[in-house]
Amino acid sequence: MASRLARATDRPGDGSPFALGLLLRRAHDRAAAQLLGVLRPLGLEFRHFIVLVSLHTGGPMSQQALVGAVGSDKATMVRVVDDLEHAGLVTRTPRPGDRRVHTITPTAAGTAVFDTAHQHAEPVAEHLLGHLGSGEAALLLDLLTRLAFPGEATIP
Amino acid sequence: MASRLARATDRPGDGSPFALGLLLRRAHDRAAAQLLGVLRPLGLEFRHFIVLVSLHTGGPMSQQALVGAVGSDKATMVRVVDDLEHAGLVTRTPRPGDRRVHTITPTAAGTAVFDTAHQHAEPVAEHLLGHLGSGEAALLLDLLTRLAFPGEATIP
């Protein structure tokens, strides 16, 4: 007996239970390729960028805290922070009272690069969403937010 | 002078030009983790699954054609087809008239595993989209399709 379910396809119109995953993968790959193209000339890979995101969102924090924030491991974080430190984008400073802990803080140059990335990403984001109406873009971001943050109330 | 642009955040409510990319990444990672959990007990990794998808969408084809379909390289494809062949899910048969080419064809077992994956993925997909209304789920899939397949008309 044949299955009642539609089979997954790598084409538009997939009605299978894998459609969401395949579409998210394809849409992400496309968006990521373009946005990484913005970061690359600035000397940033995604792993560096996401650390800057965490630092600018949560403020200066330890490497261990960064590991929790970005879902990495401490050995990898050492290298990422090394890269950022050597590029002059963050500083390591021992925490007074517990010298095991190094507080990672963005430098002025780090924040400047971070802001420049945003300026360069603006037209890229507009181009990515160019096929959608303005209301549709906001709707997509809302639906994705509810998918990415289940159980959290949507920002009004 | 400070930038006028909102800065990227790893939290809901991000209004930055990186928001779409970060949300797609997070939503994909969540969906992928759950859907790969469906494939793993069947002995399939994503690279095997996407080859089965291509074969069931485009019919039997050469390894070279599979490379084009999934965006891989021929050395990697050899190993993926090796795995599928050893598991009895596909066959390699020389093409009559050009014995350089091996036609890859899903076996009955290959199609059965493919269909079983769909059956197991059904409740997972429902759970992933559970926070959305039924109309919203269809809308999200439509918007993602237009993002993932720019320039192609949306399926009605």
Place this chain on the structure above:
DNA sequence: TATTGTTATACTCTATAACTATA
């Protein structure tokens, strides 16, 4: 003894290049 960070090591995956067999 437990924890932060570092270093060393191993492992996975992919990409590159060399090789074979057919054409």
Place this chain on the structure above:
DNA sequence: TATAGTTATAGAGTATAACAATA
């Protein structure tokens, strides 16, 4: 010579484990 497939090798990235310093 050109192509399909295979094999061998190397590279990037990550994860695991041992280590040093501090608590």
